[in-house]
Amino acid sequence: VEMIRALRIARGSATKAKTQAINAIKALVVMAPEEVREQLRELPSVKLVGTCARFRASRIVxxxxxxKASLKSLAVRHRALDAEIRELEDQLDDLTSATDPLLRSRFGVGPDTAAALLLAAGDNPARLRSEAAFSMLCGSSPVPASSGQTKRHRLNRGGDRQANSALHRIVMVRLRWHETTQAYMRKRLAEGKSKREVVRCLKRYVAREIYGVLMVRSERR
Structure with missing residues (x-):
């Protein structure tokens, strides 16, 4: 798990630096002389980086x-960071698959979501007493917000937010591609639930499913 943590830290740092690079490129385009601005301002990000990377680094006169020299430097940095991120993602893919192949086999669980959930569970998932405890850890357990005759629950803003984000991404993937999840969404919407409420329910169900998978790994150790 610590190897996964190290790779995620490196990937997160590279991703932030890549975002800073493209933001700096776009800011420079805005303040660039008209000749350069006209050439670049309508380009999408990928073409913008490619065009800037091809600028000739001649003497600054x-x-x-x-x-142009500044844009080229930033574009080259952006490309290098992009390659670095892809390499780190490949390493995360291999490592999470080796650590918990059953988790990776679940619908919608990719390398990054698996990494976040494995880190939330830690080296000893058995310390989590129940699936409710894991759900609380991930911030997906419902928080009562009833009033009078109205029975409802609100968003839980506690817990591990990266694990919560991982659950959310799994739900979003399943809502797009998983027929059973889509049917559940339609059913609950017909019952009068809002989409946000249904997504919270789905995150709770996914947390329960993931907990069961993690316990299988714990029992095998």
Whole structure:
């Protein structure tokens, strides 16, 4: 699990740096001389980076050459970070598959979501007394918010937010591609539930499913 944590930290750092690089490129385009701005401002991000990376790094003799040199530097950095992120994601893919192949086999569980859930559970998932405890850990357990005759629950803002985000992404994937999940959504909407309420229910169900998978790994150790 600590190996997964290290890779996720490196990936997160590279992702932030990549975002900073593209934001800096776009900011430079806005303040660039008209000649450069006209060439770049309508380009989507991928083409923008590619175009900037092809600029010639000639001597800096005027504002245009200075901006082009800066844009080229940022674009080259962006591409290098993109390659680094892909390599780290491949390593995470291999490591999470080796650590818990059953977890990775669940519908909608990719390398990053598996990593977040494995880190939330830790090296000893058996310490979690029940699936309710795991759900609380992930911030997917319902919080009562009833008033009078109205019985309802609200969003739980506690718990491990990265694990909660992982559950949310799994639910979103299943809502798009998983027929049983889609049918559940239609059923609960017909009963008068809001989409947000149904998503919270689904996250709770996914947490229960993931807990069972993690316990299988714990028993095999």
């Amino acid at each position: 005027d504002p245009i050459s200075a901006v």
